[in-house]
Amino acid sequence: xxxxxxxxxxxxxxxxxxxxxxxxxxxxxxxxxxxxxxxxxxxxxxxxxxxxxxxxxxxxxxxxxxxxxxxxxxxxxxxxxxxxxxxxxxxxxxxxxxxxxxxxxxxxxxxxxxxxxxxxxxxxxxxxxxxxxxxxxxxxxxxxxxxxxxxxxxxxxxxxxxxxxxxxxxxxxxxxxxxxxxxxxxxxxxxxxxxxxxxxxxxxxxxxxxxxxxxx
Numbered sequence: 001x002x003x004x005x006x007x008x009x010x011x012x013x014x015x016x017x018x019x020x021x022x023x024x025x026x027x028x029x030x031x032x033x034x035x036x037x038x039x040x041x042x043x044x045x046x047x048x049x050x051x052x053x054x055x056x057x058x059x060x061x062x063x064x065x066x067x068x069x070x071x072x073x074x075x076x077x078x079x080x081x082x083x084x085x086x087x088x089x090x091x092x093x094x095x096x097x098x099x100x101x102x103x104x105x106x107x108x109x110x111x112x113x114x115x116x117x118x119x120x121x122x123x124x125x126x127x128x129x130x131x132x133x134x135x136x137x138x139x140x141x142x143x144x145x146x147x148x149x150x151x152x153x154x155x156x157x158x159x160x161x162x163x164x165x166x167x168x169x170x171x172x173x174x175x176x177x178x179x180x181x182x183x184x185x186x187x188x189x190x191x192x193x194x195x196x197x198x199x200x201x202x203x204x205x206x207x208x209x210x211x212x213x214x215x216x
Contacts, residue, residue: 005063009033012105024109026057036060038109046117047141051076053116055088057108067092067099079124079133079144080115088112089125109139 005141010033016026023041036057042048060066070093072086080089090111092098124130133140 003032003061005059005061006033008064009059009105015104016106016109019106021106021110024106024113026105026109034061036105038118040109040113042116043113048116050074055086055112064101066096067103069093073207077126077129078116079119079121079126079130081157082125083129087125088115089123090120098161107205135213169205 009028013026013028013033016024023043024035024038026038029035029037036059038055038057040053040055043052052074053076055070056073057068057070059068070088072081072088075081075083075086077083081087082089092100092103092111093108119130119133121130121134129140132143
């Protein structure tokens with residue numbers, strides 16, 4: 001029998017596919033749906049637009065009574081993103097008392113997308129980014145917001161290497177929303193055998209993005 005969390009995440013996945021939110025994709029990377037990968041693009045008409053960020057989302061069997069743990073694998077220079085671990089710091093993710101069981105995977109990803117261009121400066125986790133934004137917003141927006149990676153990568157993902165922004169953009173721009181959406185619309189996703197292989201493929205892609213990009 002499937003767990004309550006599994007059934008809720010199946011529902012969340014279906015909601016995400018049906019709404020086809022611009023600049024947002026997500027995919028399970030394990031068969032019990034407790035681990036997910038996601039990609040978000042900055043909102044249009046902001047300097048984040050055109051930049052894609054990869055994340056991991058780890059749920060527990062207590063979902064949706066408790067929030068998941070969300071971390072950026074490509075870390076933006078941002079007041080609300082821990083520059084060492086990539087952890088996204090939003091009140092409803094950090095404080096279980098502020099979590100609402102009505103929140104879904106879609107609402108989490110939409111909140112993160114909005115957070116990029118609307119930082120919360122009251123309790124920043126990246127003080128340097130917050131101070132720069134407060135002192136001179138033009139300097140902050142002009143700063144190279146290419147990806148940074150965790151100083152302790154074993155806590156999140158193994159065999160990940162720091163790359164330049166150009167290499168990063170070439171790699172991840174190939175999985176923009178329009179392309180991923182076509183995969184989601186494929187009738188192959190109705191085939192259970194394909195779904196199992198899909199999870200394995202996505203997990204491999206998450207660990208070795210550059211290698212998988214060369215195979216496409």
